[in-house]
Amino acid sequence: MAVLRVSPAPVPAGRRQDRLSTARPPAKLQISAGAHAADPLLSLPDLPTPLKEKILCMEMMGIDSGRALSLNPALRSTPLDSLHVIISFLLTKGIHHKDLARIFGMCPAALTAEPRRDLAPVFNFLAAELAVPSAAFRRVINKCPRLLVCSVPDQLIPALVFLKRLGFKDMEGLAYHDPVLLASSVEKTLLPKLEFLEREVGEGKEMVVRCPALFTFSVENNLRPKLGYLVEEMGRDVAEVREFPQYFAFSLEKRIKPRHRAMEERGLRLSLPTMLKTTDHEFGLLLQTADSSPTVGP
Known part of the structure; x- marks a missing residue:
């Protein structure tokens, strides 16, 4: 079994005496084979071998x-x-x-x-x-x-059955892009988020099928505050997130709020996809257009 050995790093001759009188030289770790596993380098004297x-x-x-x-x-x-x-x-x-x-x-x-x-x-x-x-x-x-x-009968199969009933048909996408959903508890994770969307947005099944990442977002730290900002601060209808569920994937502080405020200052209104999916450069051009044309609309 390979273990780590400690060998002292070289010390310049002019400083060797001072170093020896004040502190031990730094250790350099090397890997070698065949040494006893209970090497002192572990510095764990109170633990069993x-x-x-x-x-x-x-x-x-x-x-x-x-x-x-x-x-x-x-x-x-x-x-x-x-x-x-x-x-x-x-x-x-x-x-x-x-x-x-x-x-x-x-x-x-x-x-x-x-x-x-x-x-x-x-x-x-x-x-x-x-x-x-x-x-x-x-x-x-x-x-x-x-x-x-994950237990196959207790976790993976129930999660897969639940997702299929919701309308998930792309098994390849589920396997390669969203396998975390299979490792998520139906009762504690998936169902509460679905119920929140159905209750607050009026739709859940179609939204999570189109945007599976919704199941990975916290209700209290993501879904609720972003939905609240959309309705209360942006003055928009929840129907917009039914059409664009990816809204919840964008950062509230770094993307949604700054862009909304920039638009509000110019009296500019854009669709959520245009507002959030455009690059910083593209969004800047839209703002410039709004500055030069006060009649710019959605």
Whole structure:
């Protein structure tokens, strides 16, 4: 097993004596093989050797071991061999070594998954239900690592059934662009947002099918304040967001408010798509046109 060794960095001859009398020289980390895993470099004297080995293994992969252990306490008692089995399994599914730090960093729970019981069913689901070829598994998992720890019968199937009933037909788009929806709770995440849109906007199903990202926005931090600004400050009808649900994807502070205020100063009114989708340069030209022609309308 490869471990890290510490070797002192070179010190200029003229300063060596002063450095030795005041402080230790900085350490330079190198990787070598065959040394004992309980190397003093870990500086973790109070931890058992097996845990030190796991910490070293994670750090060498680029995983924040402290965060992983905090979010997944079960990792402390998991044998190191289990980590190797999980990694080997993912590699057979097309995941690359360079993907592991990001995948486990975003989803530490996957470090204690059981390949046959937990992971294999997820890949079977992707292939059978979403027609994802094995060559594209990596793309889907990198897009949403949390899929790895989702129960197929309790989470993925119910979410897929719910989305299909709403009108989602593009399984390719769902797999490659919006797989996070499959990892979202129907009762706690998807349904409350749908109900908010139906109650406050008068439409929900068609909006989320046209703009699946709506399911990823917080009601209190995104949907409600943006809808309130549209109606109360901009004086627009909610029917406009039924036609342009992408409105909720734009930043309220950095895009919606500044552009609305700039338009208001000039008595300019544009459709929401024109107001928000145009580049800064294009929007500036529209403002210039309004400055030179006070009769410019929508």
